Amino acid sequence: MKKTYLFTPGPTMVPPEVSLSEAQPMIHHRTPQFSQIFYELSEDLKYLFQTKTGEVYTLMSSGTGAMEACVANVLSKGDKALVIATGKFGERWAELCKCFGIEAVVVSVEYGKAAEPSKVEEALKKNSGIKVVFATQSETSTGAVHDIKAISAVVKKYGALLVVDAITGIGVHQFLMDEWNIDVAITGSQKGCMLPPGLAFVCVNSGAWGAIEKGDLPRYYWDFRKMRKNLKNKTTPFTPAVSLIMAMKTAIDMIKKEGIEKVWARHARLAHATREGVKAIGLELFAGADSSNVLTAIKAPEGVDVDKIIKKLRDETGITFTGGQDSLKGKMIRIGHMGYVNDFDIILAISALEKGLYEAGYPVQPGKGLSRVQSLLVAGK
Secondary structure: OOOOOOOOOOOOOOOOOHHHHHOOOOOOOOOOHHHHHHHHHHHHHHHHOOOOEHHHHHEEHHHHHHHHHHHHHHHHOOOEEEEEEEEEHHHHHHHHHHHOOOOOEEOOOOOOOOHHHHHHHHHHHHHHOOEEEEEEEEOOOEEOOHHHHHHHHHHHHOEEEEEEOOOOOEEOOOOOOOOOOOOOEEEEEEOOOOOOOOEEEEEOOHHHHHHHHHHOOOOOOOOOHHHHHHHOOOOOOOOOHHHHHHHHHHHHHHHHHOHHHHHHHHHOOOOOOOOHHHHHHHHEEHHHHEEEEEEEEEEEOOOOOHHHHHHHHHHHEEEOEEOOOHHOOOOEEEEOOOOOOHHHHHHHHHHHHHHHHOOOOOOOOOOOOHHHHHOOOOOOO
């Protein structure tokens, strides 16, 4: 018998309660019944972003759709943006700017390293007239996490708006929308929110509305002004994903019950145990000290075909890890540990990693990494 376990950067595993909520009978989206569910969810999502002053809009898209919506709404023709390119997804901000004819100044960050706020400040000093800075909290293509609080402090010195891709970071790492003075932030349903793919959430703080109102880039479906107007009436401008929204209400209730601080702490503990287990096996972390709690990116050992290991584990055991993307293909194994994950899932993941390496001929001592993980988790570390 083969069971399925998703240790990926998304989609992630979905709790049974959430799946059952999605399976409820369909209701019409222009009814008081749905409006109440949608209103409650929109208010609850503020807890996820840790905002009291912002509003959260629900988009029927992946995270990339929300990224495009941000570019279309906060910029105007002739504006200049600064992009902190930390990996494949950080680079996507620059690609989106190019699509809309926006000049993007790119601060390139070495893959696997955290963005340095001082480098961001250098770029802002050198390039006058930057209207928006686009950043990424957790770069899943490299496994690195970035100090958004420190980056925000720099950006605000230069009067620019800060837009953050926190698609995988929110619900895993601490994220304080109001306290860190973030103007716009986004997350996605299939990450720490423990939902299937299909929804994205955009939190817009009051400081961004001046730019949004006067923006002249093409927007119709992605128009934040329409979303804001309709949210006041507890609804959406266009047909929403009713079942996913009902399921998200259950997921956010689970997060609130656990408590967001405890959610952050759980992810930190599980990520630490995973990294220590990997090191005990004798492998090297791709992001080193800058490793995210979202996933553990492991450098491929010399002479080992990690993509073949990943495929064999997936096909034979149902355990899914992921490899590197684009230029990093064949150079890493990525083990996701966000959302609906607990101690025993991490034990299983490390055990599977040892199995895959052993069967590929890598000189791993079975149980060495597993023992390290178990000792940490039993001790609550």
